[in-house]
Amino acid sequence: MTYDRGRCEEISIRVREHILAMSTDGGCFTGASLSCADLLVYLYTSYLNVRPDTLTDPNRDILLLSKGHDVPALYGTFAELGFIERERLANHLDCNDHIYWHPNRAVPGVEFHSGSLGHLLSVGMGMALSIRMEQRASRVIVILGDGELNEGSIWEALQVAHALHLDNLVAIVDRNWFQANVRTEELIPLEPLDEKFRAFGWNTARVDGHDFDALHACMSSLPIGTGRPTVVIADTMRGKGVPSIQERADRWFCNFTHDEVAQLTDELHGNAVATLVSPTLIVR
Amino acid sequence: MNRYELLLRDRCAIDPRVMVLTAENRGHMRNVPPYLGDRFVDVGIAEQTMLGMAAGLASRGRVVIVHALAAFLTLRAFEFIRDDVAIPNLPVIMVGMVPGVLSDGNGPTHQAIDDVGLMRGLPNVGVFAPADEEEFVEGMAELLDNPRPCYVRYVGTPTSYHREERTTLHRGVTVCDERECCPQVALLTYGAMLPHALQAAQKLEQQGVSVRLIHMPMLAPLDEAIIVEALNDATMTVVVEDHLIRSGLYSAVCEIAVRHRIAAAIHPIGLTTWFPAGRLPQVLRVTGLDADSIAPRIRTLLNNESAPERPTTDEISS
Ligand SMILES: [Mg+2]
Numbered sequence: 172m173t174y175d176r177g178r179c180e181e182i183s184i185r186v187r188e189h190i191l192a193m194s195t196d197g198g199c200f201t202g203a204s205l206s207c208a209d210l211l212v213y214l215y216t217s218y219l220n221v222r223p224d225t226l227t228d229p230n231r232d233i234l235l236l237s238k239g240h241d242v243p244a245l246y247g248t249f250a251e252l253g254f255i256e257r258e259r260l261a262n263h264l265d266c267n268d269h270i271y272w273h274p275n276r277a278v279p280g281v282e283f284h285s286g287s288l289g290h291l292l293s294v295g296m297g298m299a300l301s302i303r304m305e306q307r308a309s310r311v312i313v314i315l316g317d318g319e320l321n322e323g324s325i326w327e328a329l330q331v332a333h334a335l336h337l338d339n340l341v342a343i344v345d346r347n348w349f350q351a352n353v354r355t356e357e358l359i360p361l362e363p364l365d366e367k368f369r370a371f372g373w374n375t376a377r378v379d380g381h382d383f384d385a386l387h388a389c390m391s392s393l394p395i396g397t398g399r400p401t402v403v404i405a406d407t408m409r410g411k412g413v414p415s416i417q418e419r420a421d422r423w424f425c426n427f428t429h430d431e432v433a434q435l436t437d438e439l440h441g442n443a444v445a446t447l448v449s450p451t452l453i454v455r
Numbered sequence: 456m457n458r459y460e461l462l463l464r465d466r467c468a469i470d471p472r473v474m475v476l477t478a479e480n481r482g483h484m485r486n487v488p489p490y491l492g493d494r495f496v497d498v499g500i501a502e503q504t505m506l507g508m509a510a511g512l513a514s515r516g517r518v519v520i521v522h523a524l525a526a527f528l529t530l531r532a533f534e535f536i537r538d539d540v541a542i543p544n545l546p547v548i549m550v551g552m553v554p555g556v557l558s559d560g561n562g563p564t565h566q567a568i569d570d571v572g573l574m575r576g577l578p579n580v581g582v583f584a585p586a587d588e589e590e591f592v593e594g595m596a597e598l599l600d601n602p603r604p605c606y607v608r609y610v611g612t613p614t615s616y617h618r619e620e621r622t623t624l625h626r627g628v629t630v631c632d633e634r635e636c637c638p639q640v641a642l643l644t645y646g647a648m649l650p651h652a653l654q655a656a657q658k659l660e661q662q663g664v665s666v667r668l669i670h671m672p673m674l675a676p677l678d679e680a681i682i683v684e685a686l687n688d689a690t691m692t693v694v695v696e697d698h699l700i701r702s703g704l705y706s707a708v709c710e711i712a713v714r715h716r717i718a719a720a721i722h723p724i725g726l727t728t729w730f731p732a733g734r735l736p737q738v739l740r741v742t743g744l745d746a747d748s749i750a751p752r753i754r755t756l757l758n759n760e761s762a763p764e765r766p767t768t769d770e771i772s773s
Pocket of ligand 1: 345
């Protein structure tokens with residue numbers, strides 16, 4: 172895989188357009204999708220050994236989206252890279268297709284379904300263990316949310332992955348500093364997060380999750396195959412790229428009007444700031 | 456090595472797909488790890504992680520057997536079973552230890568008396584409740600021949616009854632039958648209750664009560680035909696189970712009776728709440744699940760069964 176920052180940037184803009192386009196007529200988890208869009212674009216364009224024509228190749232790399240609600244970023248990435256047709260994104264929330272709020276295997280490229288938090292680190296460990304026994308070089312990447320780290324099953328799995336020396340496993344935390352409706356540090360403080368993972372026996376790395384060069388430098392030098400699993404804490408920003416909804420606790424799940432989506436898309440391209448009239452969602 | 460250990464050793468030797476996982480529960484397979492090498496994984500006391508890993512392994516073509524205490528397996532890891540095994544329909548065989556009354560002295564936290572209800576409520580998941588070690592091992596062999604998601608209530612006691620044929624995982628088994636047809640009592644049971652139900656049936660027969668005893672090793676999917684036949688033939692049907700009456704086999708039999716419009720007398724002998732902890736024989740006595748309790752209970756039920764002719768299925772449907 173060759174890394175090309177310009178290509179990453181181009182694709183990530185289009186993925187964000189797709190995310191905004193899915194943020195209406197029922198809506199989606201816009202804020203979380205925007206925070207991990209750059210991560211997914213980088214991984215699928217420049218890191219993972221998987222392409223639309225290798226989806227059944229046992230030597231392909233595996234990516235699991237454990238925080239499944241940011242799947243619009245994955246759908247958008249898949250549409251841009253040819254895993255699915257772009258037109259299929261228009262089927263968002265249509266029962267006749269499988270493009271809904273959480274990932275599932277009926278969408279080419281999705282390796283395992285998710286929805287309930289705290290599951291896919293364990294599932295990824297099973298895959299990583301099998302891959303090691305198959306003596307393949309494939310890597311298993313599991314994208315975790317920072318809010319998802321509240322789940323006890325994550326910390327159970329971290330211990331077991333360390334015990335089993337799963338060094339072909341990489342967890343990436345989309346550290347967008349928010350959980351559903353509130354800042355993580357105001358609810359269940361996570362920091363110092365690196366130290367927690369290190370204490371569990373994992374290699375750790377920390378990176379700006381929106382800086383493609385930094386991501387490439389970080390991911391290219393991961394200590395894969397050195398006896399320990401690795402976690403990358405990718406510092407990101409909820410709503411990244413669309414200032415009106417950036418770092419907003421109340422813009423987690425968004426269901427905008429068509430006009431708002433058009434304005435936000437303009438805003439994404441650096442034009443006028445959108446005027447939002449849709450109610451914000453505050454659950455707490 | 457016990458029969459289960461031999462099965463695991465031999466299956467792993469001939470089938471490279473088979474993996475054996477345990478959540479630090481290996482008393483019944485202490486001798487196999489050296490034979491299984493990296494295909495035996497003890498994840499520690501981590502049932503949820505074990506189920507997630509099993510799903511990940513199965514998604515790569517492996518057949519995974521997991522082991523944990525039945526209560527922790529079915530309750531703590533329930534959502535992992537539902538989400539990661541049942542929804543994608545992956546071949547994970549889930550063996551629960553000390554189910555039902557077999558938790559004897561552990562107390563209510565360890566009492567898996569709702570496990571059958573939980574597991575039979577899940578689409579795609581089978582429920583296998585063997586009566587003894589022989590049946591357990593034969594059933595496990597069949598599951599490994601044709602792998603699918605299945606919860607297994609582990610029973611390691613020696614064989615309790617004479618079986619004419621090998622266990623198959625889709626049929627109920629008529630264990631004893633006093634008369635060719637129309638017994639007074641159809642007695643349905645499964646798992647560790649079978650020997651006690653069998654003793655009770657023998658006592659009743661000595662007292663002149665005709666009993667057809669049917670063992671249901673497979674609780675999901677159920678052999679409906681044998682249940683319908685029992686409901687239609689017998690004066691009274693009794694379900695004996697070391698499980699909560701609601702959601703266990705009694706509930707399943709009632710569902711079948713309603714669906715087939717059979718107005719049968721169906722009585723439960725089972726649990727309504729957690730039982731007092733103690734040694735197994737006393738547990739069976741205080742819960743009314745030993746033969747000395749089951750037989751007189753059935754006699755009383757039979758006497759109370761006001762038996763003016765109950766309508767037959769034909770009369771209801773006409
Ligand atoms: Mg978050």
